Each structure stands twice: as C-alpha cells, then as structure tokens.
Amino acid sequence: MIGSGMMTAAKIDAYSRDIDRTLLHENLKLTPAQRLEKFVSFSRFIRNCDARVKKRDAAPARTSIRGERAVREALASPGK
Numbered sequence: 001m002i003g004s005g006m007m008t009a010a011k012i013d014a015y016s017r018d019i020d021r022t023l024l025h026e027n028l029k030l031t032p033a034q035r036l037e038k039f040v041s042f043s044r045f046i047r048n049c050d051a052r053v054k055k056r057d058a059a060p061a062r063t064s065i066r067g068e069r070a071v072r073e074a075l076a077s078p079g080k
Helices: 009-016 021-029 032-058 065-076
Strands: none
Touching: none
C-alpha cells in the first residue's frame, strides 16, 4: 500500500508507464556480483566527474581572446 489507499492496477500502470523495462530485464540477467561490479564502476565514474568539476571550479577563470575583444567592444560602444 502507498499512502492510505490500495494500489490499483490503474495506479500501477500509471507509475510504471515511464519505466524502461528493457533496462530492468538486462540488469536482472546479471549475477549479483556482476551488478555490484557495475555499481562500483558507476560510483568510480561519478567520483571522477565530481573531482573534475571541483578541479575546474578551483582553477582561475580563463577568457579567450575573442571573449576579451567582445567585452572591450561592448564597453567601448555603450550606445548600441
């Protein structure tokens, strides 16, 4: 049961409409050890992404020459 009402077939269909069942079936074909290995690999990927974002955010901001030129031109002609 969810909430105070029973789950009806219509509610179950509504909730499961957007679920990719092929992905569920593919994961269920794996052994528990393979699923764990897949999860560990995904966790490593997320940690790597997080480290790259932190490294990028910690680095000083860089602007391209083209970007600097555009800023100078915009400041030089405020009437546009």
